[in-house]
Amino acid sequence: MIPAPFSYVRADSVDHVLSLLVEHGDEAKVLAGGQSLLPILKMRLARPEVVVDISRLSELAYVRVEGDEVAIGAATRHREVVDSADLQRDVPLLPYVASLVGDRQVRHRGTFGGSLVHGDPAADLPAAVLALGATFVIQGPAGRREVPAPEFFQDYFQTAVGEDELLLEIRVPRVPGVGWAYEKFTRRANDWAIVAVAAVDNRVALANMSMTPMRAVAVEAALAGGASAAQAAQAAAEGTSPVTDMHADEEYRGHLARVLTERALVTAAGR
Amino acid sequence: MQVTTTVNGEARTDEVEDRLLLVHYLRDVRGLRATNVGCDTTSCGACTVLLDGESVKSCTVLAVQADGREVSTVEGLAAADGTLHPVQAAFRQEHGLQCGFCTPGMVMACVSLLKDNPRPTEHEVRDGLEGNFCRCTGYHNIVRAVLVASGQDPK
Numbered sequence: 001m002i003p004a005p006f007s008y009v010r011a012d013s014v015d016h017v018l019s020l021l022v023e024h025g026d027e028a029k030v031l032a033g034g035q036s037l038l039p040i041l042k043m044r045l046a047r048p049e050v051v052v053d054i055s056r057l058s059e060l061a062y063v064r065v066e067g068d069e070v071a072i073g074a075a076t077r078h079r080e081v082v083d084s085a086d087l088q089r090d091v092p093l094l095p096y097v098a099s100l101v102g103d104r105q106v107r108h109r110g111t112f113g114g115s116l117v118h119g120d121p122a123a124d125l126p127a128a129v130l131a132l133g134a135t136f137v138i139q140g141p142a143g144r145r146e147v148p149a150p151e152f153f154q155d156y157f158q159t160a161v162g163e164d165e166l167l168l169e170i171r172v173p174r175v176p177g178v179g180w181a182y183e184k185f186t187r188r189a190n191d192w193a194i195v196a197v198a199a200v201d202n203r204v205a206l207a208n209m210s211m212t213p214m215r216a217v218a219v220e221a222a223l224a225g226g227a228s229a230a231q232a233a234q235a236a237a238e239g240t241s242p243v244t245d246m247h248a249d250e251e252y253r254g255h256l257a258r259v260l261t262e263r264a265l266v267t268a269a270g271r
Numbered sequence: 272m273q274v275t276t277t278v279n280g281e282a283r284t285d286e287v288e289d290r291l292l293l294v295h296y297l298r299d300v301r302g303l304r305a306t307n308v309g310c311d312t313t314s315c316g317a318c319t320v321l322l323d324g325e326s327v328k329s330c331t332v333l334a335v336q337a338d339g340r341e342v343s344t345v346e347g348l349a350a351a352d353g354t355l356h357p358v359q360a361a362f363r364q365e366h367g368l369q370c371g372f373c374t375p376g377m378v379m380a381c382v383s384l385l386k387d388n389p390r391p392t393e394h395e396v397r398d399g400l401e402g403n404f405c406r407c408t409g410y411h412n413i414v415r416a417v418l419v420a421s422g423q424d425p426k
Binding site: 001002003004005006007008010031034035038039041042051053055079102103104105106108109189190 | 272312327330332383401403
C-alpha cells in the first residue's frame with residue numbers, strides 16, 4: 001500500500017507548523033511518529049496535500065516536573081515515557097500504560113501526543129490521561145489555550161485540537177504513592193484493547209466503551225457512597241454505548257467493563 | 272525530496288518521492304532486498320530495520336524521515352569476512368527459522384532487544400518480540416536463539 005501523493009515539509013519550529021496549518025487548513029496533516037497517520041495515508045483514508053513533520057522539533061519532546069504536575073511534550077516518544085524516571089516515580093500509571101502501546105518498534109517511533117490527538121477510543125493512553133485528570137495545552141493562531149481531559153476527547157477520532165492548531169503539551173498531576181491500575185483485555189498480543197480500565201485512586205476511566213474514552217461516573221459515585229470495589233464495579237457499564245464488532249458484542253463488553261473495573265480497583269487499592 | 276541516508280555504513284544521496292516508504296527505498300532504490308514487506312500494516316514486523324540503532328517497522332516510516340539518519344538492515348550485520356553476527360549465528364545454531372520470511376526482521380528486532388536488555392529472561396524475549404510474527408510459528412527456537420545470543424543457556 002502506498003499513500004496518495006503529498007508534499008512533505010519538515011517543520012523547523014512551532015511557528016512554522018502553525019503557519020503551514022493556517023495556510024493549508026484541512027489539506028494539511030501533522031506527522032509526528034507516524035504510527036497512526038502512515039497507516040491511514042497508506043489505506044488512503046486520508047489524502048492530505050501537505051504532511052508537516054514535527055518529529056525533529058526537540059522543543060516538543062520532553063518530560064519535566066513542574067510544581068504539582070509533570071509536563072510531557074506532545075512529540076515525546078512512547079519509549080521516553082516508558083523510560084522516564086520522573087514519571088515512574090510521580091505518575092507510574094503512564095509509563096506502564098505506554099509500555100502496552102503497540103510493540104517495541106511502534107513505541108520507538110510513536111508519540112504520546114500523537115496517540116492522544118488521534119483520539120482512538122480503543123487506545124490505551126486516552127483512558128489513562130482521563131483517569132489522571134490531565135490538561136492539554138494547545139497552540140493556535142489566536143494563541144495558547146488549556147483544555148481539561150474530559151473536554152479534549154470530543155467524538156470518534158475527534159479531539160479539541162482544531163485544524164489550525166497544534167497540541168504542544170500534556171500536563172498530568174503528580175500522584176506519587178496514589179494507588180493505580182490499568183487492566184487491558186485483548187485476545188492477541190499486540191492488539192488494541194477490546195475493553196480497558198484505568199484507575200487512579202477512586203477515579204475510573206474506560207477505553208473502548210463509547211465513541212470516546214469516558215469516566216465511569218456511576219462507579220465513582222458508588223465508591224464515594226461507600227460501596228466496595230466489587231459492588232461499585234457492577235455499575236461500570238452504566239451510561240456506556242460500546243460498539244459491537246468482530247471482537248465482542250455490546251453485552252460482552254459490558255461484562256468485561258465490570259470484571260476489569262473490579263480488578264483495577266482492587267489492584268489500585270493494594271498499591 | 273533529496274535524502275542523504277547512511278545504510279549499513281554507506282552514505283548516499285537520492286532523489287525520492289515524498290510518499291516513498293523506507294522499506295521500498297531500501298529494497299528498490301538501495302537494492303537491499305533482504306528486508307521483506309509482510310502485512311504492510313505495522314503488525315507483522317517482517318520489515319523491521321534499525322533507525323539510529325532502534326528497531327522500527329520500515330513499512331511505517333517515510334524514506335524522507337530517514338534523511339540524515341543511519342539505517343541498519345540484516346545485510347549489514349555480518350563482518351566483512353563473512354563472520355556471522357552473534358544473533359545470526361544463534362539463529363543458525365538453534366534453528367530459529369523455518370521458511371525464513373520473518374527472519375530478517377526478526378533478527379533485527381532481536382539485535383535491538385539485546386542492545387536494550389543484554390540478558391533478557393525468556394519472558395522478556397517473548398514480550399520483546401511481540402511485534403514480530405512467525406507464521407510458521409517457530410517461536411520456540413527463535414526464543415532459544417535469542418537466549419543463546421545473549422550468552423545464556425536456554426536449557
